[in-house]
Amino acid sequence: MLRYDIAIVGAGPAGLSAAYSASKLGAKVILFEKEPAIAHSIRTSGVSWINEMQKFGIPADLYNPIRNFSLISPSNEVTIRGNSFTSCVLDIRRTYQYLAALASDAGAEIMIKSNVEDPIINSANKVCGLKVRTLRGSIEVKSDLVIDASGFSSCIARKVGLAKPWKRYGVGAEYECRCEKADQETWFLMVGNRYSEAGYAWAFPLSESRIRIGVGIGRPESEVDPLEKLNSIMEKKLRPLNTFGKIQPLELHYGFIPNEGLRQMTVSDGFIMVGDSAGQSNPLVLEGIRYAIEFGRLAGEIGVKSLCTDFNKGSLYEYEKVSKDKILSKINSAMKIQKRWIGLSDERWDREIEIIRHMSADEFLDFIRAEFTISNMVKLAVNHPKIAARQLFGMILNP
Ligand SMILES: Cc1cc2nc3c(=O)[nH]c(=O)nc-3n(C[C@H](O)[C@H](O)[C@H](O)COP(=O)(O)OP(=O)(O)OC[C@H]3O[C@@H](n4cnc5c(N)ncnc54)[C@H](O)[C@@H]3O)c2cc1C
Secondary structure (H helix, E strand, O other): OEEEEEEEEOOOHHHHHHHHHHHHOOOOEEEEOOOOOOOOOOOOOOEEEHHHHHHOOOOHHHEEEEOEEEEEEOOEEEEEEOOOOOEEEEOHHHHHHHHHHHHHHOOOEEEOOOEEEEEEEOOOOOEEEEEEEEOOEEEEEEEEEEEEOOHHHOHHHHHOOOOOOOOOEEEEEEEEEEEOOOOOOEEEEEOOOOOOOOEEEEEEEEEOOEEEEEEEEEEOOOOOOHHHHHHHHHHHOOOOHHHOOOEEEEEEEEEEEEOOOOOOOOEEOOEEEOHHHHOOOEOOOOEOHHHHHHHHHHHHHHHHHHHHOOOOHHHHHHHHHHHHHHHHHHHHHHHHHHHHHHOOOHHHHHHHHHHHHOOOHHHHHHHHOOOOOHHHHHHHHHHOOOHHHHHHHHHHHOO
């Protein structure tokens, strides 16, 4: 049987980042990806933040910088113009393959088209390896630590009884399109029933002639198929699609994202969950790539540290503690806003986006990124004293 220090399930941003940081610290790492290529099927629309990408060392030619943010509701529209580029739309395939190159160069072994079918559990009930169907046949690998970075499915965590299927989640459909004329510095979020009954639609430019247009819908609030909704928006050329000239879809992307907040438990003996598998995303706009990279790296580092010391469940709890300290309260605050937003009528949306009209670009960014520190919220409440704004920001501050 093959032996590794760490075996990782899934080559999304979480798994690739864990493989990179653990290999860099000298661990013997193997990572399995069930698809035939890294980022073969794209399940994300790739919006993130330039400062975070810089922090992770992602080269600037892998994303399109954004400085303006436009919100469209059925009878209203607000555009916030920034002085500098703060957000970005990632070229997902190239970015994930870059993360794979980092992991491979650090020494990790990556096996594509290799489906992890089952965990191996020892007599002490500890996960100690994986059974995998690979291009070279079925194999078993033993490892001191298994990292489940399988995304929405949390497939190995579920098999070991650590996780249940998500009950609240978002499902999204997106076309990556060629278009005649997009404003490549501006992304759009569209809200209200004609765009999504429980969620929002988006238009995120990759360049002036390439744009991702999609729809996300929350389950269980709505059973509508996001692809049907997207097709209807495309056919009717609802705003802002009527400004892009001819739109030609080139790729269809489809995916699921958990929307319940963090899993209560993300570690057990010899086992860590990271990324979507652990519920580590910002529920306001269901944005998780930066957390997948950050906590993937953390999982790899703490995993190796634990292997080098008294390897036990206790030493892995540091991972759970650090990740929870970093995002749990942000997620909880964002869930409160999401609750308010999910039931809004078209008319209420028209009024709700008025709150945003008076925000500066920095304030808007802190808000949409769920950076709800007390000082940020107090500043917002002071700068925006109208009743509707006070209600919204007050809701976040109240326990
Ligand atoms: C429609 C949509 C739009 C989104 N838009 C954004 C956005 O704009 N910005 C943002 O930051 N986030 C966005 N997200 C969320 C973001 O995509 C996720 O938070 C992020 O991809 C999580 O990364 P991950 O590595 O945990 O999981 P994933 O990216 O899902 O990667 C998991 C990997 O594991 C593999 N895998 C699964 N099971 C097995 C198995 N048994 N064996 C081997 N391999 C396996 C999968 O093939 C996959 O490659 C969006 C999500 C959706 C659904």
